[in-house]
Amino acid sequence: MTWTVAPDPPDSPVAAALWRAYYTEVSDRFYLLHEGRRTDPAELEREIAATTWDELRPPKGTLLVARYAREPAGCAGVRLLDAQTAELKRVFVYEEMRGKGGGAVLVRAAENTARAWGATRLILDTRHDLVEARALYTHLGYEETAPHNDDPYADHWFSKALH
Numbered sequence: 001m002t003w004t005v006a007p008d009p010p011d012s013p014v015a016a017a018l019w020r021a022y023y024t025e026v027s028d029r030f031y032l033l034h035e036g037r038r039t040d041p042a043e044l045e046r047e048i049a050a051t052t053w054d055e056l057r058p059p060k061g062t063l064l065v066a067r068y069a070r071e072p073a074g075c076a077g078v079r080l081l082d083a084q085t086a087e088l089k090r091v092f093v094y095e096e097m098r099g100k101g102g103g104a105v106l107v108r109a110a111e112n113t114a115r116a117w118g119a120t121r122l123i124l125d126t127r128h129d130l131v132e133a134r135a136l137y138t139h140l141g142y143e144e145t146a147p148h149n150d151d152p153y154a155d156h157w158f159s160k161a162l163h
Contacts (some may be wrong), residue, residue, distance in 0.1 A: 084118075
């Protein structure tokens with residue numbers, strides 16, 4: 001079985017299913033850690049409905065969808081912030097597909113996309129409780145940096161030079 005990655009419209013049915021799974025997982029992790037509960041379903045629906053994902057539309061952004069054995073398995077967003085800097089957003093792989101290399105495939109595809117746009121650096125932020133993500137980024141050569149934004153949910157910021 002092999003991975004493939006290709007752009008997909010951020011409002012496609014495949015993207016919608018991936019967004020829902022992503023938000024459910026990261027939101028549940030946050031609330032379980034901080035409040036001992038899962039996300040309120042109505043709150044989750046409001047958050048999903050309030051997000052347009054316009055930042056992941058060409059020409060300055062894209063949503064990459066990974067497929068394993070031709071089935072949607074994960075996603076990553078990348079957007080160009082300025083002529084040299086791109087940002088990696090919302091890397092996600094369905095839980096049942098983890099451990100098969102999909103996260104690394106998605107991040108490398110995002111790096112290649114950023115390079116094609118002329119970016120020389122890829123940045124990202126993540127939370128402390130997303131330990132798997134932090135391990136992946138470190139394994140792929142990202143270095144922890146000072147904060148590059150004021151996202152209230154970000155605890156760790158990373159950067160990687162794109163050669």
